Amino acid sequence: MSVLPPALTKLIEAFGSLPGVGPRTAERYAYYTLKHGQQSSAQLADALSSLHEGVSYCQKTFMFVASGQELSDLYTDPERDKQLVAVVAEPFDVVALEKTGQFRGTYHVLGGLVSPIDGIGPESLHITELVKRVGDDTVKEIILATNASVEGESTALYIQQQLAGQKVTITRLAQGLPIGVDLEYADQITLGRALENRRAL
Amino acid sequence: MSVLPPALTKLIEAFGSLPGVGPRTAERYAYYTLKHGQQSSAQLADALSSLHEGVSYCQKTFMFVASGQELSDLYTDPERDKQLVAVVAEPFDVVALEKTGQFRGTYHVLGGLVSPIDGIGPESLHITELVKRVGDDTVKEIILATNASVEGESTALYIQQQLAGQKVTITRLAQGLPIGVDLEYADQITLGRALENRRAL
Numbered sequence: 428m429s430v431l432p433p434a435l436t437k438l439i440e441a442f443g444s445l446p447g448v449g450p451r452t453a454e455r456y457a458y459y460t461l462k463h464g465q466q467s468s469a470q471l472a473d474a475l476s477s478l479h480e481g482v483s484y485c486q487k488t489f490m491f492v493a494s495g496q497e498l499s500d501l502y503t504d505p506e507r508d509k510q511l512v513a514v515v516a517e518p519f520d521v522v523a524l525e526k527t528g529q530f531r532g533t534y535h536v537l538g539g540l541v542s543p544i545d546g547i548g549p550e551s552l553h554i555t556e557l558v559k560r561v562g563d564d565t566v567k568e569i570i571l572a573t574n575a576s577v578e579g580e581s582t583a584l585y586i587q588q589q590l591a592g593q594k595v596t597i598t599r600l601a602q603g604l605p606i607g608v609d610l611e612y613a614d615q616i617t618l619g620r621a622l623e624n625r626r627a628l
Numbered sequence: 629m630s631v632l633p634p635a636l637t638k639l640i641e642a643f644g645s646l647p648g649v650g651p652r653t654a655e656r657y658a659y660y661t662l663k664h665g666q667q668s669s670a671q672l673a674d675a676l677s678s679l680h681e682g683v684s685y686c687q688k689t690f691m692f693v694a695s696g697q698e699l700s701d702l703y704t705d706p707e708r709d710k711q712l713v714a715v716v717a718e719p720f721d722v723v724a725l726e727k728t729g730q731f732r733g734t735y736h737v738l739g740g741l742v743s744p745i746d747g748i749g750p751e752s753l754h755i756t757e758l759v760k761r762v763g764d765d766t767v768k769e770i771i772l773a774t775n776a777s778v779e780g781e782s783t784a785l786y787i788q789q790q791l792a793g794q795k796v797t798i799t800r801l802a803q804g805l806p807i808g809v810d811l812e813y814a815d816q817i818t819l820g821r822a823l824e825n826r827r828a829l
Contacts, residue, residue: 434679434681437675438676444668446656457679467645473642475676477638478658491633491636
């Protein structure tokens, strides 16, 4: 004898498959959806159903695009500098960089980071397409905007090696103290990096 | 010019309406759903679509039941003592109590707690049905199993007043130190309650 009706158990299981959602959170989502009437759950169900047919990837930058669109607006926009390319791991990194409002170049989404432990080799990322793009668009600068993690660093190093010999400047995002964080709370690696990369005023 | 395709923005918004889900978490859910193929999102969409038609409430205990079922199995089960009733705020409190495996009585779900600040008065809870049930089922003991919060306490007090004059024992869940928690980390109210309710060995 199960305590909950099958329709509810099914939804709790489905919510539980989302990343970082444990049984308690899944129960909470399911109960909320139940309490907030058919309209809110229909909205989420519709959005899920039309997700895959509505989203595609840019053939050049591998950023999300609406289905039927071949190239991202972030690439085709004539105001954007195609000779300046920021290389990021995931599409949402583009969203984060766009929010700064300070970047007028274009993007290249790798689709992940090199991670031997997870079986992700460089061949499963969009690196050959990046190398080709450097030639096609006569790219002048590549900003390696991957995370300051082991995977981010090794992916950046690999790309640097692949681009060796090409006439392109390769830069990396600055590492140092995050804004608004007290020096005494910064971890030692960050603080060491901030010291190493100190700037003359 | 939006950075994300509309199908994705729509899903992020829908996920963002779930309780405790901020924009970053909603993005993460949406991206995960996108990456994990059409099957997992179809599963969640199906579960959502069939939720409201699949779930109903027990006419006696107000616990979830499968649609078409009038009474909860937790009530109709002849092994369960109908003269012992645990009163809880929400249906998932029943799930929590069932997990202990120690309760063989029946339940009564109030559907919330008295909370003037949120505009929830006792008349919007299933309290009159509880009072009626005490007579109908000749209930011998009511366990007020509401939270040890201000709302939980005042709801318990209100129910106690409503049942005054009826021949029924009213009990409340024990309050004290949670198992596995160090005494020095317990908050002062809990510790005070534990001291007040100390037991002779």
